[in-house]
Amino acid sequence: MASDYKILGQAAPAATTNTDVYTVPADTKAVVSTIVIANHASTAGTYRIAARIAGEAISQKSYIAYDIPVTANDSTALTLGITLAATDVVTVYCSSADMSVNLFGSEIS
Numbered sequence: 001m002a003s004d005y006k007i008l009g010q011a012a013p014a015a016t017t018n019t020d021v022y023t024v025p026a027d028t029k030a031v032v033s034t035i036v037i038a039n040h041a042s043t044a045g046t047y048r049i050a051a052r053i054a055g056e057a058i059s060q061k062s063y064i065a066y067d068i069p070v071t072a073n074d075s076t077a078l079t080l081g082i083t084l085a086a087t088d089v090v091t092v093y094c095s096s097a098d099m100s101v102n103l104f105g106s107e108i109s
Contacts, residue, residue, distance in 0.1 A: 008103040015097040032082040032105040038075040041098035048093040
């Protein structure tokens with residue numbers, strides 16, 4: 001098994017829109033080690049993070065963070081170690097278009 005350490009995904013989501021940041025490729029597993037959410041606005045914002053098994057529809061069980069605040073011009077780093085199987089999806093939702101999300105981790109094939 002080979003591990004590839006990398007930026008798994010980056011997004012600058014539209015406000016109040018679910019946005020897929022990363023989908024695990026076929027025949028691959030992944031570990032999301034860190035998620036960084038940056039708020040580029042001069043006002044506070046919130047975010048949600050969902051881990052969706054095989055891309056299933058978002059439901060309450062999908063959320064690992066829900067409406068978490070980020071102060072103005074600040075960022076939050078979450079070191080979680082989320083393990084994902086092939087076709088699993090990480091989806092984010094931000095209250096403002098002035099936010100960005102970065103996922104760091106490894107793919108195992």
